[in-house]
Amino acid sequence: MPANKTDRKFMELAVEEMAKSRSEHMDKRDPLVGAVLVGPDQKLLGATHRGDLRVGDHAEFTLIERYLRDKNLEDTTLYVTLEPCTRRNPPKKPCAQHIVKARIARAFVGMTDPNPDICGRGVQYLLNQGVEVDFFDVDLVGKIREANQDFIDYYELPETGRKTPTQPFEGPSRQELEAVERATLEDFSHDALDRYLTQRGLDITVPSNELWKVLARSG
Template sequence: MSAAARLASRGRPLSRPNPAVGCIIVKDGVVVGRGWTDKGGRPHAEAIALEEAGDKAQGATAYVTLEPCAHASKRGPACSDLLAEARPARVVIGVTDPDPRTAGDGAERLRNAGITVDLIDSAEAEASLEGYLSRALRGRPHVTLKLAMSLDGCIAMEDGTSQWITGEEARAHVHSRRAMSDAILVGGATWRLDKPRLDVRLEGLEDRSPQRVLLSRGVPPDGVKVINDPAQIAQLGDVQYLYVEGGASAAASFLAADLVDRLEIYCAPILIGNGRPALGDIGLGSLAEAHGRWAFEETRQLGSDTFTAYRRIQQEDQA
């Protein structure tokens, strides 16, 4: 299932409006089919993996990150029907689909075909689907907030100069994160001062440049969508993954609204002193309120800079 979840990332974000799903079919200890959701949402991961497996799918085990769909579509057959026809002995599902057109029905259709179905509640599969699940369950995209700062927490000199806080390796990593996002957002001040392109400038990934979004009350520039309040991210159509790059006011407003699911910090080994702080007021009433909000996820060295990511601890995690 972990391998299927990694495969799913290859479909993100080009699979929208569908979720990026991964599927691996294994027979006698050998992978005979692999697939991930194609550009535009079709074919689905299961259909691609089954086509590669061919007759070897019969009696095999299929690992799929999301419950196979059970609803009819003009764009292709239901994956639960395709699997039922292929006759694997077992289907292992990482996450139940919250879509009411499938929820539980996909697994039941497989059981009715005599196929063993195991739902394992995979953390890896859930993480690979966090944008889809956030949109389906909370009505908004999954939000990643990126901050690039000095050791003393500054994102720019006092005069606003910010190019460049971090080095080339860190900036390339940011572009790879942009390529995994449906939309990228900055505040009005950042747009006016820095005139950012907000695209992906990695060779071979230029077509993954995200939709540009501006948090502002001004007139939207050409090709840029404007929202006036962080809560309006719910209105960003089929956006599943939103990447917020700042500046300080925009970052603070998303944190104050508790709309940040993942925090990604790039820290450069420099001191600025009297510079511009990374954040403004995020609405904390006491120091105690700052604790218990973030869980460490990963860290890595990018040249001389350090990248660290944290996950927002939800109330259900603390129960």
């Protein structure tokens, strides 16, 4: 299910911001991340990217704690190309916590983080804290993954030594992206859905309206 025109516009803006990201490491590829925040009135509040103002600063942190620190962000919507992190070296705090602390109501996420220590946990943390989570359109997810292929490979390719026994969700295949008209949750294998949710790190009842929404927004 494609996003509405307003959501799509801000997703595309987040992807544009992503391309401006600045890496801080010489020995490994850091992710390219773009973030956009929109008010309840659907007006743009701010847009930024990784490393925008300071070396190593995450996009969500820069947006919430730098550009919009003095603004009331309650009931706003965040569009971010990479799943918000749940781990940072002290005294820094994870982006997922900054999002919840700012009372952001809704978050659109591009790709899940390939880092097995984070994959799925950022989305689940937001859901657990009452943040509504949706996902970017499939074609934009493809662009995000393509731009971040080196970052993805760092964690997922065997030669990096980072591959884990249980692989993080890698996205649907070309065949899986083909639309099936008038499908319902009863058309899916419950075992397959359970495996899918486990790989995504999501705690959602099968079947449920919440699950259908996640599947629909994922394409």
